[in-house]
Amino acid sequence: MTSMESGGDGGKWLDAHYDPVAGLYTFSSCVDLADLSGDGENRLVVGDLGTGSSGMKLKVYRGTALMSENTLLDLPAGLVAFFMDLHEPRIPTTAVASGPCIYLYKNLRPYFKFTLPSLEVNTLEQDVWQQAREGQIDPLTLKEMLESIRKKADVPLSVRSLRFLSLETDGLDEFVQLHKQQPIRRQTVITCIDTLKKSTADEDGVSCLVVGTESSDVFILDSKAFIILSKMSLPAPPTMMDVTGQFDVEFRITVACRNGNIYILRRESDKPKYCVELPSHPVGLVRVGKNVLVGCTDESLQGFTQKGKKLWKIVLPAPITTMAPMDLPTRGFQGVLVGLANCEVHLYRDKNLLSTIKTPDVVTSICFGRYGREDGTLIMTTKGGGLMVKILKRTVVFDDRDSAPGPPLAQSIRLNVPKKTKLYVDQTLRERESGVAMHRAFQMDLSRVRLAAAKAYVKALESSLTPMSASLSEPLKMNAVVQGLGPSFKLTLHVQNTAACRPVMNLAISFLYDENLYRIRDPYMRIPLLVPGLIYPVGTFVDCTNDKGITDIIKVFVLHEGRSSPLLTAHINMPVSEGLALS
């Protein structure tokens, strides 16, 4: 399937522009295309988040060049270009949502600022601060009271109280002095913004603004007077929106929320009409025709009806980074572009993959539409800050591939069956001829091995040759370490009493060795009382008296006083002495 489109986009797209160091940090919600000067040529408007804490800019591109830059006061959460009035020439206004405000730009100049109404303030909190202002209570009492309000109250505390609660004791007084005169305000933050046509569905009709806020509300704002036309509440803060319809007739707002659900709002009610519970968080929300397509964090793309009924689900090869609609009204084409973390952008119509575009970096925002004078332009920004512009070839036909593809490619790959050698075949033949003899020989040898093993085991047990003593009265364990290059070696024996609680007494160690080869400093040592579990190192020195490089075994015996047979025995293979003895 993909081999047909080698190079990813297979000649469907023309590379118009790629600037890998454009320095754009933005999301699909902060990118739009609009004819900002009214000359019939669309500009690209980007709300750049700068470094994420400073350097936020509103950038406008024309062709391949940056045309203008305006500094933004706060992080842009969303950006839309829309018509707010009927004045000629028809020039759209750009609205940038950031913090609690919407900043409007006309002709690339600041024009208007709208601030969302403050939220309801906790009355108890207000009373407490009032008392503080009048000096009735000291800061410490204030803190205690605020603390108790926070625990119980339905209405959350204001920023000021929260900050006050987080302060150390010595900063409280100063803080109260600084802030007590100001009225308490609670402001919310805009999380997403979109437009809704007011009364006509025309391309250049007047639109309202639809704003989702951190306080889990959705506001519809009239763009002329900037009054709130409608307010709707959701169970969780919205993250993405899709709006369709007209305010005066009928509209539908599909909202993805931070709790992983999708809610569908309609004109009549201020509460969600339908709810879709997704198995994972939505990353992208796009409406194609009457269906809503949702990309989820579990690497899936799902289709829903506008009433929230699930239609289909496909699994994608990588996590989704962003999604955008691809609408070509001139050709009646509607699809969805999905940016993936594996540096690909997939184009889907319903659940059929139509095209794959390979990109040099992970795409973070996608915008498709008319740019300059070209209708089918795809604009993408990448994680590294690059800006990419591609133009859809006018001759391209997107053929709907059959939804049931043929057998998977893997079916034609030969199985990797291990080959057998000639030797193997020969051995097989030999086994066929003399299988009985082989079996008998094997059984015979097996019996012999078992016998030999059993004999050796019995012998070891009988003469305590093992380094483990299994006797009930003195369960001991020993291992030996030889250190040094020679001719002097240090021999350390680690003796351990493995009994559960009983100590062992009256033990001694002696050695058996070739006296022509070795000399041991302390050939007989007494072992102290052995407490169970502890490892006792017992050390001595061994001198090699021979310079011929001959080695031998030294046998170590652990003896019990008054008993002739050893408790346990260890055989130490001595290493070759590397040096000469100084005699």
Next chain:
Amino acid sequence: MQFHAQVEDFSGASGVGSSFSSRPESSAQKLTHKNTKGFESELVSLFFHVSSCQERAPPFSEPCSPELPIVERRNWLIHQHYIRKDYETCKVIIKNQLQETNGMCEYAIYVQALILRLEGRIQESLELLQSCAILNPSSTDNLKQVARSLFLLGKHKAAIEVYHEAARLCDKDWEISHNLGVCFFFIKDFKNAEEHLNTALQINKHDKTFMMLGKVHLVAGETDKAIEVFKRAVEFSPENTEHLSTLGLLYLQLRKYQKAFEHLGNALTFDPNNYKAILAAGSMMQTHGDFDVAMNKYRVAACAVPESPPLWNNIGMCFFGKKKYVAAISCLKRANYLSPFDWKVLYNLGLVHLTMQQYASAFHFLSAAISLNPRMGELYMLLAVALTNLEDVENSTRAYEQAVNLDESNPLVNLNFAIFLYNHGDKTAALDQYQEMQRKVNILQDSSSNLEFDPELMDMAQKLGAALQVGESLQWTKPGKDSKSKPHSATLAKSPSAPLGTNQALGQAMSSAASYNKNIQLPAGTVASRQSLRN
């Protein structure tokens, strides 16, 4: 319902540069913006300064109080990065946000905790979630995550308590009910698990819940209930391959081959690379002797999961069915290498080696299989066949005796023993075994109507019957199918007095199919390709 909104307009055109200037009333406040640190860029605050100077000096009566940044102002950004799995950037933003708000931003802490948990630092994550709970004690999301962390730490009982607490704050939450069900499943309280999962399904249907409920029923041994659950699941989301293949396997287990194949086929239509479905469907094809089709399917699976022991076992048995014995041995040996303690692979290796007349090797594989699974009659029977061919009569007899003791339904075991006894001259004992075989055949025929016996088995049994002079008392097929057995008796009639081979025995091959998943216990799907062994 019109709200009064705060509207400010600007005199932007007259301003220096391109910044917003506010009305004179608010400019006094705006001037103080430059006191806040790092919130606005230098250029902006400079400009405010200029514009306010033009208009009015700040009223001196008001003390300067810096406007505090909104605590939640970066929540959306944190969320955007979190869902895009860009955790590094997310952590940087969270750090900034917590510094700015003095650690009062609940959502930032919450996401930080989730990221830590993803990184495997569950304990630290739990601590952060607890500090979230201090900031907002009534948040169900928070409680749910605390419970989830406890669950991941294996503290199921504690998790259940927290979930109950969360359920008190918001009932009718699918997630809480589902997770409660999972917790109860892990502490083996299947009744409660079932109850909670059903509640979850009533609130909202999710594939996950169906899967879990099915699992609960399977572990509790209620296969029929599990099938019902998966049927509902398939109805709810007809394209979920996991449900389809699981349902198919359950039908396979119940020997409803038609339904099993239907569901497995559906699963393969939606996802041709579904390993589970491929293996199960392949083993069914093998049963019907469609070795080439099965091999085609296995090729797909071999690309996806090249190191699967059951897959190579099945491929090996496909080659065996196609009489490519060397390839069969190669594949089975690979399966054995990948899973040395799987007795089915060893069984098959033994069988193939018997077929190849490599009795000494067969003996080793079979004895290895027996030491792994000492309770299976057929294994002892095969071992006995191998020993017979290795001329070890004494051990062979013992193996047969063990086989007959252990086996309950397979007539082949008794037939082979009978032949063995007959060949060694013990006619009376052979007759006993022959009668035992007849009994088993009758039971099998009673229990299922359309059972067909291997023609070779029937042939051999009839020869032996003639040799033992018991006559044709045994009906191999139901009367309706009598026509089919006639050719066999005809061939038999030609040589009624022919002596049985000096060392003749029947071995039954059983290729183990698709024990793909240890979670769902399937009995070895028996794919019978029977094989006779003659010397």
